[in-house]
Amino acid sequence: MQPLELTDLTNAQLLKSHFTGIQRGIEKESLRINADGSLSQKPHPFELGATLTNRYITTDYSEALPELITSPTDDRLKPLAELTEIHQFLNQSLGEELLWGMSMPCIMGNEEDIPIARYGSSNGGKMKEVYRLGLGHRYGRFMQTISGVHYNFSLPLTFWQALHQQENSRQDLQSFISEKYMGLIRNYLRYSWLIPLFYGASPALCESFLKNKNVDLAELVSGTRYGPYATSLRMSDLGYQNQVQSRLNVSYNSLDKYLVGLEKAISTPDPYYQELGIKKEGEYIQLNENILQIENEFYSSIRPKRVARSGERPSIALRNDGVEYIEIRALDINPFSNIGIEQSQISFIDSFLITCLLSKSAPINQRESGEVQENFRAVVRKGRHPELCLTHKNQCVPLVKLAKGLLKEISQVSVLLDDVYQTSEHSDVIEHLSKQLDNLDETFSGRIISDIKETKQGFFPYAMALSREHQSYFNQHPLSPEKMAFYQEEATTSHKKKNEIEQSDTISFEQFLANYYA
Numbered sequence: 443m444q445p446l447e448l449t450d451l452t453n454a455q456l457l458k459s460h461f462t463g464i465q466r467g468i469e470k471e472s473l474r475i476n477a478d479g480s481l482s483q484k485p486h487p488f489e490l491g492a493t494l495t496n497r498y499i500t501t502d503y504s505e506a507l508p509e510l511i512t513s514p515t516d517d518r519l520k521p522l523a524e525l526t527e528i529h530q531f532l533n534q535s536l537g538e539e540l541l542w543g544m545s546m547p548c549i550m551g552n553e554e555d556i557p558i559a560r561y562g563s564s565n566g567g568k569m570k571e572v573y574r575l576g577l578g579h580r581y582g583r584f585m586q587t588i589s590g591v592h593y594n595f596s597l598p599l600t601f602w603q604a605l606h607q608q609e610n611s612r613q614d615l616q617s618f619i620s621e622k623y624m625g626l627i628r629n630y631l632r633y634s635w636l637i638p639l640f641y642g643a644s645p646a647l648c649e650s651f652l653k654n655k656n657v658d659l660a661e662l663v664s665g666t667r668y669g670p671y672a673t674s675l676r677m678s679d680l681g682y683q684n685q686v687q688s689r690l691n692v693s694y695n696s697l698d699k700y701l702v703g704l705e706k707a708i709s710t711p712d713p714y715y716q717e718l719g720i721k722k723e724g725e726y727i728q729l730n731e732n733i734l735q736i737e738n739e740f741y742s743s744i745r746p747k748r749v750a751r752s753g754e755r756p757s758i759a760l761r762n763d764g765v766e767y768i769e770i771r772a773l774d775i776n777p778f779s780n781i782g783i784e785q786s787q788i789s790f791i792d793s794f795l796i797t798c799l800l801s802k803s804a805p806i807n808q809r810e811s812g813e814v815q816e817n818f819r820a821v822v823r824k825g826r827h828p829e830l831c832l833t834h835k836n837q838c839v840p841l842v843k844l845a846k847g848l849l850k851e852i853s854q855v856s857v858l859l860d861d862v863y864q865t866s867e868h869s870d871v872i873e874h875l876s877k878q879l880d881n882l883d884e885t886f887s888g889r890i891i892s893d894i895k896e897t898k899q900g901f902f903p904y905a906m907a908l909s910r911e912h913q914s915y916f917n918q919h920p921l922s923p924e925k926m927a928f929y930q931e932e933a934t935t936s937h938k939k940k941n942e943i944e945q946s947d948t949i950s951f952e953q954f955l956a957n958y959y960a
Contacts, residue, residue, distance in 0.1 A: 447801050447802065447851060451854055453608055453800075454796075454800050454854075454855065454858060455858060456604075456608070457601060457604055457605060457608070457800075458858040458859075458861065458862050459862065460597070460598055460600050460601035460604060461597075461601070461796070461858070461859060461862045461863075462516065462862055462863070463516050463597070463598025463599075463600060463601065464516060464518070464595065464596070464597055464598065464792065465514045465515065465516050465594075465595070465596045465597075465598070465767065466514070466515065466516075466518065466521050466593070466594065466595055466788065466792075467511070467512050467513065467514045467515070467521060467593075467594040468510075468511075468512045468521045468522075468525055468591065468592070468593060468594070468783065469509055469510070469511050469512075469591070469592040469594070470509070470510045470525060470591045470592075470775070470781065470782050470783065471502045471507055471508070471509045471510075471589040471590060471591075471775075472507070472508060472510075472541040472542055472543075472589055472775065472782065473504075473506055473507055473541065473542040473547055473587060473589060474506045474507070474508060474536065474539050474540075474541060474542075475506075475539065475540060475541070475542050475549075475909070476538070476539060477538045477539070477540070478549075479542075479548060479549045479902060479906050480549045480551070481504075481506050481547070481549070481550075481551070481555065481556065481587070482505075482506040482539055483506070483555070483557060484505075484506075484539070485505050485557075485560070486501055486505050486508065486559070486560075487535045487536070488937075489535045489930075489933060490508070490531075490532065490535050490933055491932060491933030491934075491935075491936035491937060492562065492933075492936040492937045492939065492940035493559065493560075493561055494561040494562055494564070494566065494567050494570070494936075494939075494940045494943070495935075495936040495937075495939040495940045495943070496932060496933060496936035497511065497513070497932060497936075498510065498511055498512075498513075498528050498531075498929065498932060499511070499528060499531075499532060499933075501559040502559065502586075502589075503556075503558070503559060503574050503577065503583075503586035503587065504556050504557055504558060504559055504574075504583075504586065504587060505557040505558070505559050505560060506556070506557060507559070507586075507587065507589065508532065508541075510525060510528045510529065510532065511528075512524040512525050512528070514594065514596075514767075516598070518788070518792075518863060519785070521788070522781065522783065522784075522785055522788070525781045525783070526780070526781055527921060527925055527929070528929070529541075529780065529781050529916055530916055530919065530920060530921040530925075531921055531925075531926065531929040533913065533916035533917065534916075534920060534921065534926070540909055540910065540912075540913040541909060541912065541913070542589070542905065542909055543775065543777045543782075543905060543908040543909040543911075543912050544589075544643070544644065544775060544777050544905045544908070544909075545588055545589050545590055545643060545644045545674075545676045545774040545775045546588060546644045546646075546647040546648070546651060546675065546676060546901075547584075547587045547588065547589075547648070547651060548647075548648035548650060548651065548901065548902045548905060548906075549648065549650060549902065550584060550587075550648070550650040550651050550653070553578070553582060553583045553584065554583075556578075556583040556584070556586070556587060558571060558574050558575060558578065558583075559571065559574055562940050562943075562944055563944050564940070564943045564944040564947055565947050565949070565951050565954035566753075566943065566954075567940075567943075567944070568726075568951055569729065569951075569954070569955065569958070572726040572727075572728065572729055573728075573729055573735055573736060573738075573739075574586070575726065575727050575728060576727065576728030576729055576735050577735075577739070579718055579727055579728055580715065580718075580728070584651060584653070588676050589775055590676065590771065590772075590773055590774060590775065591773040591774070591775060591776075591782055591783050592769055592770065592771050592773070593769070593770040593773060593783075593788070593791060594747070594767050594768070594769050594770075595767060595768055595769075595770065595791070595792070595795055596766060596767035596768070597799075602615060602618065602619050602622075603615065605618075605622070606618050616763070616764040617764065619764060619765060620697045620746075620764040620765040621696070621697070622799060623746055623765040623768060623799075624694055624695070624696060624697055624700070624746065624765070625798075625799070625803035626768065626795060626798045626799040626803070627694050627744050627746060627768060627798075628694050628695070628803045628804075628805070628806055629797075629798035629799075629801055629803045630744050630770075630794075630795065630798045631694065631743070631744065631806070631814055632806075632810075632814055633794075633798075633848055634743050634744065634772055634818060635817050635818045635820075635821035635822075635825070635832070636794065636845065636848060637743075637770075637772040637773065637791075638673040638674035638677055638772060638774075638818075638821055638822050638825060638887075639673055639821050639825045639841075639845065639882075639885065640790070640875050640878065640885050640886070641773060641774065641776065641787055641885075641886055642672075642673030642674030642676075642677070642774055642821075642822060642825065642885070642886060642887045643674070643774040643775060643776055643777055643886040643887060643890060644672075644673075644674050644675045644676040644677075644774050644887070645668055645669055645672040645673060645674070645675065645887040645888075645890055645891050646662055646666055646667065646668035646669075646672075646675075646890060646891060646894060646901045647659075647666070647667055647668070647675055647680075647901060648665065648666065648901050648902055649665050649666065649667055650665075652667065657680065659675075662891070662894055662895070662900070662901070663894065663898055663899070663900045664900065665900050665901070665902065666894065666900040666901040666902075668891060668894075668901075669823055669824065670824075670891075671823075671824040671825065671826040671827040671830070672822065672823055672824065672825070672826075672887065673821060673822055673825040673826060673885070673886075673887040674772075674774055674822045674887070675822065675823075676774055677743070677772060677774075677818075677822045678819065678822045678823055679819075690703060690706075690707050690733065690740075691703070691808075691811075692704060692707070692740065692742075693806075694806065695805040695806060697746065697760065697761075697764070697765060700746065701757050701760060701761055704734070704737055704740060704757050705757060707732065707733040707734040707740065708732055708733075708734045708735075708736065708737065708757075708959075709732060710732055710733050711731050711732055711733075712731065712732060712733045715728065715730075715731040715732065715733075716731040718731070719731070726951075729955065730959075736755070736756075737755065737756045737757050738756070742771065743770070743771050743772040743818075744768060744769065744770055744771060744772070745768065745769045745771065746760060746765040746768055747760075747765070747766060747767050747768060747769050748760050748763055748764065748765060748766040748767075749766060753957070753958065755958065755959075768795075770791060770795075773787070774886070776886065777886075777890070777905065777908050778886070778889070778908075780911075780912045780915045780916065785867065786867065786870075786871045786874070787871075789856070789859070789867045789868045789870075789871045790852075790868075790871045790872070790875065792859060792868070793852050793853075793855045793856040793859060793868050793871075793872065794852055796855045796858075796859070797851055797852045797854075797855045800855070801851070813833045813834075816833060817832040817833060820832060821841070825841070825882070825887070826882040826883065826885065826887060826888055828882070832844055842879050845879055846876065846879055849872055849875060849876050849879075852872060853869065853872045855868075856868035856869045856871070856872050857869055890904075
């Protein structure tokens with residue numbers, strides 16, 4: 443791996459005034475559970491709106507897996523404030539149900555007990571449902587119940603114009619922006635293990651999730667398995683993984699190469715998926731027989747993104763208009779937060795991403811790609827081991843030494859962000875994380891293992907108690923009448939929009955799919 447090193451701090455200081463225009467957004471998934479901890483079998487509550495069209499609340503894989511979405515904003519505090527409001531609105535519609543406060547699920551019954559998300563009778567709604575049916579057939583439904591937090595990040599146009607001019611680039615502006623975002627992504631991939639190291643929150647899981655699989659996990663207490671030094675089993679091979687995808691070698695060395703890799707996967711049949719077939723007894727069970735049904739099936743801890751037009755495939759949008767923002771997908775639900783994420787995490791990620799952007803980012807060759815993947819696997823499975831080494835430039839280097847060097851580089855950007863926002867939060871979190879490197883048991887994963895060991899009650903009672911604490915908080919802090927009316931109006935409007943979409947369909951589902959993939 444190449445070192446993460448700011449190319450020119452002076453130039454970074456000249457650009458810092460544009461940081462106030464950074465846009466952020468959050469997508470947070472959580473399972474709906476019954477009072478006894480079992481997965482809800484009820485449909486998505488009608489009063490929350492139509493999942494196809496509500497801007498703030500939809501579902502991910504399952505009817506019992508709501509996904510809460512904040513609006514993009516350049517107010518750095520607004521995402522968490524809005525996420526809190528959406529939780530309050532959701533909580534007031536759940537009755538005796540509550541949200542599971544962990545990424546890894548528990549009390550898992552049978553596969554068929556996990557209800558697939560429904561989006562109505564429109565062609566677009568049916569496509570979303572069939573896609574999820576396909577995921578279930580391909581990977582099993584258990585894997586789809588794992589929850590996480592996604593963080594969306596983009597820099598303002600004024601920043602890109604200033605950087606474009608500063609570097610005397612001869613590229614057109616959008617090509618320049620896309621190239622820089624891809625460079626950011628490469629550096630992020632090189633050091634993305636920092637995220638599970640500090641913020642991984644799934645070191646243990648319920649034995650019911652494993653379904654008697656032969657896995658290398660120790661017993662913490664009866665019914666609970668764990669990795670003694672694990673940080674994020676969600677991000678390990680126990681989580682959502684596609685073994686077929688591991689052979690794709692999708693390249694991040696340019697946007698064109700990335701898109702070529704995705705297009706190949708969407709158009710290349712897989713023998714097992716061909717064996718499954720597209721339909722069973724006349725009903726769709728997957729969208730197609732290819733390695734990927736659609737782009738979103740490709741798993742990565744970070745994605746280049748652009749808001750697509752209606753009916754436009756994500757890869758076509760990226761090819762036509764370039765990268766607009768990036769999506770970070772490596773965050774476990776933070777069980778110590780009522781809403782699954784804290785402001786300090788955002789402050790760190792912002793500093794980390796800008797450092798990745800403003801550092802040199804050479805192409806990732808095949809050797810380095812193997813290094814990057816193996817380092818990430820090592821951290822999610824044994825990141826808190828005091829003697830863990832990672833591979834850096836073909837040498838084994840202690841993780842703590844690497845992490846301290848990285849935090850030192852990132853701290854330079856944190857100072858700039860503090861100056862711009864007139865706060866100390868960005869520098870404070872770097873200092874806090876630096877101290878954790880001297881005792882990794884103070885990280886999220888370390889705290890979880892310590893708490894379970896202390897209570898001796900196991901993963902389920904521990905997670906259930908946290909989930910009830912979050913529910914109690916929202917019960918005691920209801921939405922204001924004005925905010926309640928706002929989200930109720932959005933729910934009502936979303937139902938109307940969904941009905942309009944269903945009534946406007948004029949072609950068959952088969953033709954709709956043909957048009958989509960054309």
